[in-house]
Amino acid sequence: MAALWVAGVARKSLTVAAGAPRREFWSRFRKEKQPMEAETVEEVKKEPVLVCPPLRSQAYLPPEDLQSRLESHVKEVFGSSVPTSWQEISLEDVHMKFSFLARLADDLGHAVPNSRLHQMCRVRDVLDFYTVPVQDRSKFDELIASNLPPNLKITWGY
């Protein structure tokens, strides 16, 4: 029994020691790996790189030439034949409204939110919307920055 077992182990060790069949066995796997890696690298390069642009701040300050910019956009969208009362032009037509508001949003970096789109009936409403500045800071930051009486302290421990 023990002699048979020793002979079997010796046979196994002989076959393991014979390196030629083992090398052939492993070399097949090595050859298969290399073309696969080259293919995956090429596929990754072909996909377009989608990089997220930097976050925009929600703060908006109306520029000083807001009225002139609005007038120029009105002329672009509604044609150059614009009456002097350009603020009374109605935005009923969906095409005109979309092109006008989209151009303004791209120009000024501040878009009309969904909840207030239906309130924009005339160019005057759009002008009133864009004259209101929007601040990025929370109420607490505003309070801290404003003039407080000396006995009032605000600690924001978030």
Next chain:
Amino acid sequence: MLQLVRAGARAWLRPRGCRGLNALAEEAVQPAEKPEPLANAGPQAPVLRRCELPVPLHRRPVQAWVESLRGYEQERVGLTELHPDVFSTAPRLDILHQVAIWQKNFKRISYAKTKTRAEVRGGGRKPWQQKGSGRARHGSIRSPIWRGGGVAHGPRGPTSYYYMLPMKVRVQGLKVALTVKLAQDDLHIVDSLELPTADPQYLMELARYRRWGDSVLFVDLEHDDMPQNVVAATSGLKTFNLVPAVGLNVHSMLKHQTLVLTLPTVAFLEEKLLWHDSRYTPLYPFRLPYRDFP
């Protein structure tokens, strides 16, 4: 020889400038050139949608931007009109509460059960005589005042909390929820849910760039027609969920910070929700077939 004749015939039929290329090579190059102008086309036609269903005369439709998920900066691809009786109805918070609580409770079955003094093992015999032993008088050792005795007014068996709110109340709840989402700037309309990649990271960064919030609910029309990319992306994310239009409910809308609807979904919802405003009372339940049920 025949190829030369064919090339010559083609050159004669379509006289353009001198073409140094072979006809076969031209045909091979053209399909590669076609996708490029589509990708690089800047100002595309805006996606505009009018409200198909009749709007009451005293009200005007509400509007919303149509956005696109294909690029980070593709907000304002178009403008859509929304029916005021669905997206701008009265903000009935009490109906919202009723419907949300109903959704939570109607499925509930509580399985709690305790044994009464009759069900607890033992306690049929009077433990000691009524008078003379000096101890308090008792009738059984399993009465509720005894240790190990039954529970007097405990939960009794599986109890069902099933109840149904009227169909019109549930429909009004959906309308109010959509109104509230639009009024608080948490509703976004999208032309379709097609993404450029199936990477969940892309969706997260898009939501962060557009300041949508932590949780977004995407609603498409049919379960089978959902694009593969958005299915893969949302299945990898916990707070970004995708449901078909029939799966829209008040609890999900309140739980997610942002709601993203596609244009076909908006049409579907308007049709289904507005039908209940002007329908007859059912002669038989609606789950049985009707000829004109939407």
